[in-house]
Amino acid sequence: MACTKCASLGSGPAFLQPVQSTRPRPASSLGQPPVQGDMSSVAAAAAATASATASAVLAVAGAVSLGAASGRRRAAKLPKVVRLQGAQNMPSPTLEINYYELDAVEAPRILSAIRLAIKMASPIVKESTSPEERLLKLLSEPSVQSLLTTVSRLPVFSKEMALAFKEPFLFFFFSTCVMVALVPQHSQTFRPVEACVGHGLPSCVVRVLRCLARSDRSSTYTAPIPLRNVGTWLMASDDLDLLLALKQLKYFWNLPQSQLAILLEVMARQLEGPSQAAPFQEFLRVLTQTPNHAKNIKHLNDQLPAEVKAEYLRNADYLETADAHAVYPTSIYRQCDGFTLATKDASTIEAVMSTTLTTTIKIARKVLEPSNHLLYNIYKPLGRCVAVVDDKVDAIYGKELDAYFAGHGIEFKKIVSSGNEADKDIRDVERILVSLKKVGLADPQSKKMAPPDDRFVVTPTDLMISTLTKSQNMAAVGEVVRMLDGVDGMVVKYSTQPSEALRNISVQTAKTNPNWAEMEKKGATSKLLEAGRDGESFCNVGFCFHFPDYSCPLLIAEMISGQAEGQLLQLLVKFGRVKKVLDIGTFTGYSSLAMAEALPEDGRVVTLERQEEAAKMAAENWASSPHVGKIESRVGEAQALLQALASQGESFDLVFLDVDKPGYFALYQTLMETGLLRVGGLLAVDNTMYKGEELTREQLSVNGEGARALNAGLLADDRVLQVMLPLRDGLTLAFRQH
């Protein structure tokens, strides 16, 4: 009988049996803890025992199901309205929104399908065509396609799936024995098992049984063995590696191409022996030399013959509703399940959610020997391996690890972290997470940083450098990055908070970012965002939200001066009893309004902007402020506007200069020569550190050059006294003394 869902599709997988009863899930099952597979406790116990002595215990995020019996679920709709027990008095009936039930699996038929696919695939992989062509031919081979689509529908996260391949008691016993037998201290007890490894399965079983008869009856492993099931067990392949391969194959649609080749090789080896696997191994070798071997199988779809492609797409469509994880896996080792009940008007919703995780624990020797493919098979298709390594393990195996991955051409990123109990806290987790985020991104500074001598910690920068110097590992780098990230957030947090109107400007400016991009496309704002060295906007000042721990300041609008600078300007206005302000570079109006707010009633801000659009937006932003009357906006090139102001006899107590950097020095000269900056007045200039470009040894951008020209000009001009504050992108204050 065909599966009911598959039958509706016309051609369903042959190995899935229909559900015998579509019994509704009893309401009482809500909230019950998931059933833990028996295997988990035994395997975990064995692993725990073994880990002390095995040469390596690899917890590979794999696919042996240890979790709840969720399994492939049927989307079979139950009677629409289900009354919960004791729910008679409820105002409205409860609707069942979703319902799943397990399918059954017929293991022997899956095994024969794999055998057929391997048989048909074998001559294809031996062909002399390119590996890419052979892969396409493999995917077009009907028996391979049928196997793939069928396996994609298997309930791999279920205990039922494992049990379909394994007779439970004997399987638990045997797999545990083999594992323990590999551990020297247990080999005494289980010597006969060790001896049978590598023999044919039937003789192995006999030896295991003999061994059992002799072994300590009180042992955990002397569970009764239902001999009637030995036949079933032999008929299915008693092979965890095969089970693991199937569990991965379920996600074939999203697997890297070379992963498929690995799985074919594993299946051929497990079912037909090493000689049958050899051609697949060779195929894998050449395939991993192709540039796209790490790309997903689904990317090949467009290159397949139309009817083959249609079949795969039909399968993907089917899976989308029947088992979305199979086509959109968030992780192939995790599956979520949900069950939702709602009142008719959806005013109350009750939901039960569960997540099933799968893990494979491998206990193996000599995993870092180049000929051992355990790690290769996992990481080669992914192209790289990122590993969090205990510092003691690194001390012993670090070099071997590096050599293994280098030898196999797999990029290897190692995050070394202390494994001491005392260090295992949330900060350690944070450090590892930061390192994971950073790893793989080349740090342009890392090569330039010569470790300085131990130094006095006076500033946050000193602290960071000292931390880096003392322990140059990834965790320390991550920690320093976190601290650096936190500096701006800390400044914002502990500076007076901006007015509602100023906050609104920040928000409005952030919202308009896409508009700037749009305007730039139309050529309307060609000068608004002056290009920096890498084409980025010139001005790295920003408004930032902050998190309570000072981490992750978030730039939301690059050009705006923002809270910290706005507060400084307000302070300067108040402290200097300023009456007349010149704001050069209006943008969306933040600095103008900030200064206007601090001015007395008869104070005045003249603000200059070359872009009509920006000036318009600024005016809109000030409109609702009670201080709008203090602001006068002028549109045009700053240089021309300065000349006009000078010819009107204007002069200012405070000038804030924040326009394009190449023009800085010329504007400064005008301010000085015309007297627009009065003697006794103060000039504030933004972005004078210009992204720290001078700290690098690289050539400066035009903006960097502009900032440097002004800095040098101020230094050489004895009419002014100046100080450069490392606030955000650098803010220089210059007092005109004569």
Ligand SMILES: C[S@@+](CC[C@H](N)C(=O)[O-])C[C@H]1O[C@@H](n2cnc3c(N)ncnc32)[C@H](O)[C@@H]1O
């Ligand atoms: C960094 S933003 C000013 C930010 C503003 N002070 C604030 O607090 O949000 C620079 C502004 O100056 C304008 N600008 C740049 N060069 C200019 C020039 N030479 N003359 C006039 N305006 C200019 C730009 O169009 C831009 O709006």
